[in-house]
Amino acid sequence: MVTSAPEKKRLLSVDALRGFDMFWIMGAEGFFAALFIITGWSVFEIFDHQMKHAVWHGFTAYDLIFPLFIFLSGVSIGLAAKPIKHYSADKRAGLYRHAFTRLSLLILLGIVYNHGWGVGIPADIDQIRYVSVLGRIGIAWFVAIMLVWHLSIKNQWLISISILLGYWLLLECVTLGQFGGGNYSPDLALNVWFDQHMLPGITYRNAPMDPEGILSNLPSIVNAMAGVFVGRYIKATQHQAQRLFVHLFAAGILILVVGYLWGRIMPINKSLWTSSFTLITIGYSTLLLALFYLVIDVWRIQTWAKIFAVIGMNSIVIYLSTSIFNWQYLANSIFGGLVSSVPEGWSSLLLIAATLLLQWLFLNWLYKRNIFIKV
Structure with a gap:
């Protein structure tokens, strides 16, 4: 992990x-649950439902958060990375070193985010949850950067398409014992066999399979590669802003249509990270980026964007802090008198706002001092 200003x-x-x-x-x-309590308006109840993960099959807005982050890591690669042959020998060594270090750190930090082994020192290695959100981000980014460095653009496309189709056929056609063969249940999907036989340590909540388990890493690579393709297209076409927006928007809609149609055959499922789920999240990610690019970089409406950019520039820091630091406790310590003096719905809303404010002020403090902690 290094601390530096953007280069x-x-x-x-x-x-x-x-x-x-x-x-x-x-x-x-x-926010939406609090607003529903205050107003009783059903629209806020609908929004609140969207802020929770789908129980198994299905898709909600909250399910997009993780794949969108992977997609954006790919966009950064597409905007900056070149085939490895374009770099000098010394530069290549540094790039490889950085890639392996980043992968290792994200896996390690993912274990920290999961609170390590959870039983204290001395460690019981069988009680460690090795897989994590950060670990998957690291794996998807690492494979994507290797593909960009070493393969032609055509082959990058072929591998991405092959992963989606191959993963579908794998879950649909392969049977290992009682697992697989088109079974997409939480107890008998092929992923369960892989996590029970090949995944060391424990799974999330000791479930039969882990939502960040072994097999579902494969399609998440395509989320990163889709970001690479979009980032590369932005870099090549940003001088034609209107055309870029139209093409990204059209691509997003098309990918969504294909994803939802595929979902009629292969269930849309985040825990399994099915190929249909992959396409749907790529579609929504592309649409969101197209909209943000139009408003921020083309129309130059940027004041509001800088509020979020403060968070985005130190995203790993704030993500880790939500696990290892109790921001709500701090907010309640500072604003508790105000929070307790208002009705229930308003108190929840104020506490959420205060918690977000403290986190943002911390990130803004880092931002103003050009401290950007990157992995």
Whole structure:
């Protein structure tokens, strides 16, 4: 992990969208439940439902947060990375070193986010949850950067398509014991066999399979590669802003249509990270980026965007802090008198707002001092 200022000009829309993505897991997802209590309006109940993960099959807005982050990591690759042959030998060594270090750190930090082994020292290695959100981000980014460095663009496309189709056929056609063979249940999907036989340590809540388990890493790579393709297209076409927006918007709609049609055959499922889920999240991610790019980088309406960019520039820091630091306790310590003096719905709303404010002020303090902690 290093601390440094950004080295090159960045697209504000990408940083703002990353910050917007993180905003919802900093505590903002609770706004709609509080607003429903205050107003009784059913629209807020609907929005609140969208701020919870689908129980198994299906899709909600909250299910997009994780794949959107992976997609944006791919966009950054597409905007900056080149085939490895374009770099000098010394530069290549540094790039490889950085890639392996980043992968290792994200896996390690993911274990920290999961509170390590959970039983204290001395460690019981069988009680460690090795897989995590950060670990999956690291794996998807690592594979994507390797593909960009070493393969032609045509082959990058072929591998991405092959992963989606291959993963579908794998879950649909392969049977191992009682698992697989088109079974997409939480107890008998093929992923369960892989996690029970090949995944060390424990699974999330000791379930039969882990939502960040072994097999579902494969399609998440395509989320990163889709970001690469979009980032590369932005870099090549940003001088034609209107055309870029139209093409990204059209691509997003088309991918969504294909994803939802595929979902009639292969269930849309985040825990299994099915190919249909992958396409749907790529479609929504592309649409969001197209909208943010139009408003922020083309129309230059940027004041609001900088609020989210402050979060996006130190996204890993704030993500980790939500696990290892009790922001709500701090907010209640400072604003508890005000929070307790208002009715129940308003108290929840004020506490959420205060928690978000403290987190944002911390990130803004880092931002103003050009402290950007990157992995």
